[in-house]
Amino acid sequence: MRITDLRIHSIAMADPPLRSSYGLHQPYALRNVIELESEDGIIGIAETYGGEEPATALENLRDRVVQANPWSLLGDLIPLIEGGASGMERSQTHHVPGENPLDADARSYAAIETACLDLIGKTLEVPVCDLIGGRVRDAVSFSAYPFYKHGGGGGEGEDRRDDEYGEALTPEQLVGQVKQMVDRYGFKDIKFKAGVVDPEIEIETIKQLRLELGPDVPLRIDPNCAWSIDTSVKVGLALADELSNGGYLEDPTAGLDGMAEVRKRLLYEGVDIPLASNVSVTSFGDLPETVKQDAVQIILCDHHYWGGMRQVQHLAKTCQTFGIGLSMHSNSHLGISLLAMSHVAAATHHLSYACDTHYPWQSEQDEIVEGGRITINNGEVLIPDSGGLGTKLDYDQIARGKELYRSIPYRKRDDEAEMQKHVDPDWKRILPRW
Ligand code: GKR
Numbered sequence: 032m033r034i035t036d037l038r039i040h041s042i043a044m045a046d047p048p049l050r051s052s053y054g055l056h057q058p059y060a061l062r063n064v065i066e067l068e069s070e071d072g073i074i075g076i077a078e079t080y081g082g083e084e085p086a087t088a089l090e091n092l093r094d095r096v097v098q099a100n101p102w103s104l105l106g107d108l109i110p111l112i113e114g115g116a117s118g119m120e121r122s123q124t125h126h127v128p129g130e131n132p133l134d135a136d137a138r139s140y141a142a143i144e145t146a147c148l149d150l151i152g153k154t155l156e157v158p159v160c161d162l163i164g165g166r167v168r169d170a171v172s173f174s175a176y177p178f179y180k181h182g183g184g185g186g187e188g189e190d191r192r193d194d195e196y197g198e199a200l201t202p203e204q205l206v207g208q209v210k211q212m213v214d215r216y217g218f219k220d221i222k223f224k225a226g227v228v229d230p231e232i233e234i235e236t237i238k239q240l241r242l243e244l245g246p247d248v249p250l251r252i253d254p255n256c257a258w259s260i261d262t263s264v265k266v267g268l269a270l271a272d273e274l275s276n277g278g279y280l281e282d283p284t285a286g287l288d289g290m291a292e293v294r295k296r297l298l299y300e301g302v303d304i305p306l307a308s309n310v311s312v313t314s315f316g317d318l319p320e321t322v323k324q325d326a327v328q329i330i331l332c333d334h335h336y337w338g339g340m341r342q343v344q345h346l347a348k349t350c351q352t353f354g355i356g357l358s359m360h361s362n363s364h365l366g367i368s369l370l371a372m373s374h375v376a377a378a379t380h381h382l383s384y385a386c387d388t389h390y391p392w393q394s395e396q397d398e399i400v401e402g403g404r405i406t407i408n409n410g411e412v413l414i415p416d417s418g419g420l421g422t423k424l425d426y427d428q429i430a431r432g433k434e435l436y437r438s439i440p441y442r443k444r445d446d447e448a449e450m451q452k453h454v455d456p457d458w459k460r461i462l463p464r465w
Pocket residue numbers: 049050051052053127128224253255309360361362363387
């Protein structure tokens with residue numbers, strides 16, 4: 032089988048004004064969607080980070096992809112994930128995910144891998160999760176992902192969207208947002224994006240969530256490194272009860288040394304809540320130091336930048352070997368990514384927690400897969416029965432997403448610039464802020 036065409040679609044989708052320690056989300060999030068067409072006219076698809084740079088990086092692979100055999104292409108491209116920061120060098124930075132130059136090759140490889148697996152799976156009529164080793168579950172659990180949020184549903188001008196969740200800048204509003212999301216999707220776990228306001232208010236938010244949701248719902252908090260070591264320890268002590276029982280403290284502070292120190296000091300105080308990370312551990316090169324220092328007890332994998340689904344499976348086995356838990360990170364995405372995340376999660380035995388997803392923040396209007404939005408019910412995505420990822424592109428919606436992309440000025444994610452534009456002209460990302 033030969034690949035006869037590679038098509039790259041740069042698209043935009045509305046994104047609400049969500050806050051994090053990176054700043055403020057722009058009114059549109061960007062994605063690149065790729066298609067690999069085989070000589071039999073079968074099309075494999077993948078979704079990855081958006082904007083110009085990822086599109087150019089994929090375009091630069093065209094000569095190696097077109098005319099290649101999808102069965103062997105992934106082996107031919109392996110130097111992309113075996114060299115430099117994609118191999119055993121460390122790749123952590125404090126860029127927003129998708130803008131880290133050190134994992135650019137791993138991101139390109141992952142997109143091609145997903146599209147090849149979808150193409151092969153569609154050709155053989157085998158779901159991707161079975162192709163990569165076999166599913167260990169038919170349904171994948173995701174967690175609710177509440178954010179501090181300004182009023183507005185995303186989009187600009189005439190394309191301004193309805194604001195489904197409303198403003199959320201106080202603990203009470205955050206609790207309301209969570210209840211609404213849980214009612215709609217049935218999530219059983221909650222991951223709260225923090226690092227936005229004074230930690231005392233974020234502690235209060237978690238306490239209110241615990242009171243409102245009862246003792247059994249796992250709670251996580253992720254300030255994306257906004258706290259000093261002292262503040263991280265203080266928050267860990269204050270939330271020792273609330274974050275136990277299946278919860279975790281995610282990237283409280285920057286860097287593995289800082290994470291290790293927080294862990295040590297919490298243990299000294301008799302608090303054993305695990306630390307999770309998608310910032311201080313972003314590649315295999317970070318693992319030796321992570322293990323040596325016991326800096327992170329849960330790694331948040333992401334096939335989009337860890338070099339694809341099979342690298343995530345290697346990561347899972349490595350984590351299991353060293354007694355480290357595994358969960359999954361997410362960034363603003365549409366249905367192809369949600370399905371790809373679900374397939375790799377379905378085929379990963381050592382997946383210890385519900386995965387993250389931004390999917391509730393995106394709207395039906397922007398979905399690009401046939402049949403509209405993927406269903407999340409009881410907090411779960413069911414693996415489709417059909418071959419590959421189990422979905423196809425809706426070409427009208429792709430055309431719409433491309434038109435939107437052409438019509439807007441955004442070409443990369445820049446939460447700091449957006450923050451300066453709308454909230455505080457002098458705002459800078461400071462680590463640690465508290
Ligand atoms: O969407 O603002 C966001 C998040 O902060 C995202 O960029 C993070 O990568 O969700 C992510 C995380 O868990 O750190």
